[in-house]
Each structure stands twice: as C-alpha cells, then as structure tokens.
Amino acid sequence: MRLALFMPSDTPFYRGLFGSLQKAFERHGFTVRGRCGFLEGKRLNDFIAEYSPNVFFEMNRCKAEIDGFPEKITHVSWLVDLSGRKLEAIRGSELVCFFSSEWMADYLPEKGCKSLWLPPASDPDNYFPVSIPKTFESVFVGHIPKPWDQKLLERPICFRNSAAATFRDVVETFETRWGEQDTIVNNDRYLQEVELWLESRGRGETLHDDATLRYDIGCRIIRTARRKYFLDWLLRNESVEPMAIFGGENWKLWDDYARLYGGELGTPTELNEAFNRSKTVIHEGVGPHFRVFDAMLSGVPVVVRKSVQDREFGGLGTMAAEGEEYIALDVGQDRGLLSELLRHPETLRRIGENGRNKALAQHTWYHRLSETSEEIKKRG
Structure with missing residues (x-):
C-alpha cells in the first residue's frame, strides 16, 4: 500500500519524527512518500495524481480541514495537539489517533470513523547509550510558554460583557491549582471548569469562543503550571544540580530558570548526547511524552512526577515498571528520594x-504503529 505521510511544518523536531515514522511504516509493508509541511490546493492535487496514495497519515490535521480532499482516499489524523480546537471539530477522517488517552475517552467518532490511542514512542537508531562523562545530575528537555504579558492578561474573556472577567482572573484563579493537580483531563474539561467558575460569579456570562483563548487556557496555562510546579519542587527538595534545561529560548525569560538554560537542541543526535551527559532525565509526567521514551532508549533513568493516573489506561505505570524501569516521585512524601538515588550510581545504571x-521491547515506533497499520490495511 502507498502511504502519504505529512507533518505540520518543517522543523528539526518534525524532520526527526518524520524519518522515524517513515521507517516504521515501511517495516509494516507500506511505501511511504511525504514531507514536513502540509499541502493544499493544486500542490495537494498534483501530489495525489503523481503518487496515487491509498492513505494519508497526517499529524494534527483532520480530513474536514482539507478543502477538496478526495473521499475515496483513507485519511488518518494523528492528534498530538488540538491547538485550541474542540474535539467535536475533529471530523471527516476515517481513523483518528489520539496522543492523549483523555482526548480519546471523550471523543465521539462519526459513523464510519474509528478512534485509536497512539501515544509517543521512540527510535533506537537515534537514541542509545553513549560512553561520555556525566556533567549533569539532571536535564529537562521541553518548551515553556513566555510569561504572560500585560496585553494577554488584560484580554476580556467573556462573550457578552467584556468587563466581566479578564484572562488575568483565569490565571490567578486556576494556574496554581492546575499545576498542583496530579491528574490530567481533556483540554475541554479545563475550559468547562472556567465556564462553571464564570457561572458561579452570577453574571450570566459564558467564555468567548476564540481558538487562541481556548488554547491559552486549555494548553498553555496547563503546560506552564505543571512544568513550573515540578521543576520548582525538585529545585527546592532534591540535589538535582548541576542541572540543564534544553528547549526554546522562552526559558531565558523566566528568572528562576534562565541560569539553567542550556540552549535549544535541534537534532536527535544533540538530544541523545544531552541525555547521555546526565545522570537522570526529568519530565513533569502525568501522561507519557516523546522525551520519556527517547530518554529510556538512551539508557538514562527517567524521573517523572507520580500521578494517581499512572496505573490507569494511558498511564506510564501501565507501560513500564515504576521503580524498576523509571523513577516516579510523589511530591507529597518523596522529598530526598532522588537525592538518595543520585548517590547510588549502580541503582541508577540498573534502572536505566x-x-x-x-x-526496545515495546516502545519503538515499529511497535507503536502496529495497531494503526493493521487498521489501515483492513480498510484497503
């Protein structure tokens, strides 16, 4: 079968992911063509005419969002980022694959559409142990939004009365609360929580239905709050320094993290080296992430925040053994645990x-795409 593979844009991250997915699909028997960056209009039609794909696999775009897409071609939408869209807007695709098990649980597929869980995985050709000196106790790899500026904070958020509430009110009411929570839910649930809060204020207001506002509330606040909460907890309670944070330059805008910023890593080779230069790799946890499995393949112990959801469907505890294959820290009672582990290199080596x-046995892209590949082949 001929599979067209498309990433949202041409960035180092998407280029690396494209190559890994292409190899995995080819191992499953597909002939793969595609690129980083979506096609539209004539360019899309020319691609289809030249390649005659049986199926499109696109990250973060659904069939209903493509003008004139041929009905006869199966479309698979892999949702890693909703980008402010409501789940109900994800329509048209014959298969919808969800990065988040929480999104999948709340999604109501159309007739003829099937939803699958497609969490992150990694590529053993890119991530593996390297014998180099350990220069860090810990590293964190990921992005963080900019601190909220005054213009964003003063945005009206209500549909009818612009003076009823601002985005600042939402940040001050919910950011700390959501950061402390050790559970995650579908993005729409956070928006519903804000709607209920507005209702409780007794002014008959509803949240303005704006995609940017939805994304800021349902994603950016959550990402900022969770990453800040766990990093701050580690810096207060554990001996995680010398520590390096790698990601976008927004980290330099945060006073507490600028001194730890190590730059942006553009390629899997750079990421693998950064992992191998550290004794541990940190992620805020509460749901698996690309970098968790990248770090696991590098042979470096992964440290995440423990969650009550770890052993539920979609939780990291159902994919690897806590304490044996990764480290989970309970922020309520595990102060000092990581510091103690860092004094025992043999224990860390064994966990890594x-x-x-x-x-290698369960979480490469070949493993991860097995169910999706089987479902595509069933549909011809």
Whole structure:
C-alpha cells in the first residue's frame, strides 16, 4: 500500500519524527512518500495524481480541514495537539489517533470513523547509550510558554460583557491549582471548569469562543503550571544540580530558570548526547511524552512526577515498571528520594538499563504503529 505521510511544518523536531515514522511504516509493508509541511490546493492535487496514495497519515490535521480532499482516499489524523480546537471539530477522517488517552475517552467518532490511542514512542537508531562523562545530575528537555504579558492578561474573556472577567482572573484563579493537580483531563474539561467558575460569579456570562483563548487556557496555562510546579519542587527538595534545561529560548525569560538554560537542541543526535551527559532525565509526567521514551532508549533513568493516573489506561505505570524501569516521585512524601538515588550510581545504571530494554521491547515506533497499520490495511 502507498502511504502519504505529512507533518505540520518543517522543523528539526518534525524532520526527526518524520524519518522515524517513515521507517516504521515501511517495516509494516507500506511505501511511504511525504514531507514536513502540509499541502493544499493544486500542490495537494498534483501530489495525489503523481503518487496515487491509498492513505494519508497526517499529524494534527483532520480530513474536514482539507478543502477538496478526495473521499475515496483513507485519511488518518494523528492528534498530538488540538491547538485550541474542540474535539467535536475533529471530523471527516476515517481513523483518528489520539496522543492523549483523555482526548480519546471523550471523543465521539462519526459513523464510519474509528478512534485509536497512539501515544509517543521512540527510535533506537537515534537514541542509545553513549560512553561520555556525566556533567549533569539532571536535564529537562521541553518548551515553556513566555510569561504572560500585560496585553494577554488584560484580554476580556467573556462573550457578552467584556468587563466581566479578564484572562488575568483565569490565571490567578486556576494556574496554581492546575499545576498542583496530579491528574490530567481533556483540554475541554479545563475550559468547562472556567465556564462553571464564570457561572458561579452570577453574571450570566459564558467564555468567548476564540481558538487562541481556548488554547491559552486549555494548553498553555496547563503546560506552564505543571512544568513550573515540578521543576520548582525538585529545585527546592532534591540535589538535582548541576542541572540543564534544553528547549526554546522562552526559558531565558523566566528568572528562576534562565541560569539553567542550556540552549535549544535541534537534532536527535544533540538530544541523545544531552541525555547521555546526565545522570537522570526529568519530565513533569502525568501522561507519557516523546522525551520519556527517547530518554529510556538512551539508557538514562527517567524521573517523572507520580500521578494517581499512572496505573490507569494511558498511564506510564501501565507501560513500564515504576521503580524498576523509571523513577516516579510523589511530591507529597518523596522529598530526598532522588537525592538518595543520585548517590547510588549502580541503582541508577540498573534502572536505566531496564528502561532501555523495556523501550526496545515495546516502545519503538515499529511497535507503536502496529495497531494503526493493521487498521489501515483492513480498510484497503
């Protein structure tokens, strides 16, 4: 079968992911063509005419969002970022694959559409142990939004009365609360929580239905709050320094993290080296992430925040063994645990090796795309 593979844009991250997915799909018997960057209009039609694909697999775009897409071609939408869209807007595709199990649980597919869970995985050709000196106790790899500026904070958020509430009110009411929570839900649930809060104020107001506002509330506040909360907890309670944070330059705009900023890593080679230069790799947890499995394949112990959802469907605890293949810290009672582990290199080495073996056995992109590939082939 001929599969067209498309990433949203041409960035180092998407280029690396494209190559890994292409290899995995080819191992599953597909002939793969595509690119980083969506096609529209004549360019899309020319591609279809030249390549005659049986199926399109696109990240973060659904069939209903493509003008004139041929009905006869199966479309698979892999939703990693809703970008402010409501779940109900994800329509048209014959298969909808969800990065988040919470999104999948709340999604109501159309007739003829099937939803699958497609969480992150990694590529053993890109991530593996390297014998180099350990220069960090810990590293964190990921992005963070900019601090909210005055213009964003003073935005009206209500549909009818612009003076009823501002975005600042939402940040001050919910950011700390959401950061402390050790559970995650579908983005729409956070928006519903804000709607209920507005209703409780007794002014008959509803949230303005704006995609940017939805994204800021349902994603950017959550990402900022969770990453800040866990990093701040680690810096207060554990011996995680020398520590490096790698990601976009927004980190330099945060006073507490600018001194730890190590730059942006553009390629899997750079990421793998950064992991291998550290004794541990940190992620805020509460749901698996690309970098969790990348780090596991590098053979470095992964440290995440413990969550009550870890052993529920979609939780990291159902994909790897806590304490044996990764480290989970309960922020309520595990102060000092990571500091103690960092004094025992053999224990860390064993956890890192176990994590790598688990990722090799179950969490490569070849493994992850098995169910999706089977479903595509069923549809011809």
